[in-house]
């Protein structure tokens with residue numbers, strides 16, 4: 543454990559991160575440190591750069607400039623394969639549009655990435671994760687046979703199954719009705735609490751943001767507010 547005088551270990555560190563696409567500057571110098579075990583909400587208007595920032599911090603996309611370190615790894619020298627390696631097992635990603643493979647059952651969607659990562663008990667672990675999100679009775683269903691909320695629960699099971707240090711969720715409840723979205727959010731916070739997983743959530747929902755340890759707000763590619771609720 544850390545002593546009272548030592549700072550919390552840092553899970554995510556961004557220094558002067560920029561992103562340009564063509565002549566458009568999307569991120570204009572982001573400085574952000576997220577402590578291990580912290581939950582952080584990212585708020586901001588549509589088009590302000592929230593998803594772009596998350597794509598960079600989660601290793602899905604490379605920054606145009608600046609420095610990014612996640613779970614102790616410097617993303618700077620890494621190419622796309624290197625970033626994929628850096629994400630594996632360390633970073634779980636939940637996107638608004640689920641991104642499940644339509645030709646695989648719920649169980650396969652969760653188990654196959656674990657198998658690729660070399661886990662011997664991939665299918666047993668995947669089944670346990672799906673049980674944990676209340677889908678033990680849907681293991682052999684294909685995504686098209688599942689409701690939106692069920693698909694999002696599969697996506698969460700897939701993201702958390704490798705035991706990542708950090709979970710990034712981009713509007714994980716954006717497409718879901720109120721009751722379903724509450725359940726989905728509870729699942730993310732339960733995992734955060736149980737494992738002290740760092741949790742980074744993009745949301746438009748102020749009530750969800752207030753559940754986090756910290757809220758940042760992005761406008762026009764810059765962090766304009768950083769506070770504790």
Ligand SMILES: Nc1ncnc2c1ncn2[C@@H]1O[C@H](COP(=O)(O)OP(=O)(O)OP(=O)(O)O)[C@@H](O)[C@H]1O
Pocket residue numbers: 563568586587588589590591592593594595
């Ligand atoms: N691949 C791309 N090519 C060109 N412009 C892009 C691309 N991706 C994002 N942008 C632009 O970058 C800006 C930031 O987009 P981003 O998706 O990060 O915003 P956001 O805050 O997540 O918005 P929303 O809340 O609507 O999801 C927008 O103006 C968007 O049009």
